[in-house]
Each structure stands twice: as C-alpha cells, then as structure tokens.
Amino acid sequence: MQRPNAAQLTCGSATVVLTTVALLLLSGTTTPLGIAVVCTACLLLGVLVAVTMPVRGRPVNTPATEEIRVPAAERVGAGAETRIGS
Numbered sequence: 001m002q003r004p005n006a007a008q009l010t011c012g013s014a015t016v017v018l019t020t021v022a023l024l025l026l027s028g029t030t031t032p033l034g035i036a037v038v039c040t041a042c043l044l045l046g047v048l049v050a051v052t053m054p055v056r057g058r059p060v061n062t063p064a065t066e067e068i069r070v071p072a073a074e075r076v077g078a079g080a081e082t083r084i085g086s
Contacts (some may be wrong), residue, residue: 004050012050016042 004012020042029035 002055006062008050008053008055011053012046015049019045020069 023038023042024035024036027034027038029038
C-alpha cells in the first residue's frame with residue numbers, strides 16, 4: 001500500500017476531529033461506551049475519507065505530456081550554390 005500524502009492525512013484528521021465533536025455534541029452521550037462507539041465510528045470515517053481521496057501524482061505517459069520533437073533545421077553552409085560570381 002502506498003504511503004498517504006500530506007493532503008490525505010490532513011483531510012482524514014480533520015474529518016475525525018470535526019465529526020467526533022459534532023456527533024458527541026449532537027448525541028449528548030456521557031457514558032464511556034457511547035463515547036468509545038462515537039470515536040470509533042469517526043475514526044473509521046476519517047480513514048475512509050483519507051483512503052478514497054484522489055491522489056494527485058505524475059501522469060503516466062499521457063499524450064499531452066509526451067515530448068514533442070521538432071526536426072533540426074538544415075544547416076546552411078557556404079556551398080557552391082550560395083556563391084555569387086563566376
């Protein structure tokens with residue numbers, strides 16, 4: 001499995017903290033078991049958000065990023081056809 005990047009860690013952590021606070025306030029639970037259930041559910045939600053977040057990486061050989069090669073211009077030399085005179 002690939003290591004999570006900073007954006008994934010940030011979004012997952014923010015999801016855990018915000019949903020935990022919101023669910024504890026909305027549910028009004030005060031028992032240790034209720035708090036443990038809410039925290040576990042929010043932790044799983046945070047992991048799900050971090051894992052399913054799209055990763056922005058280097059594109060793999062897409063036509064838009066391929067190098068375009070332009071042929072080199074022909075060398076213009078001082079050949080017999082360019083001489084003036086005779």
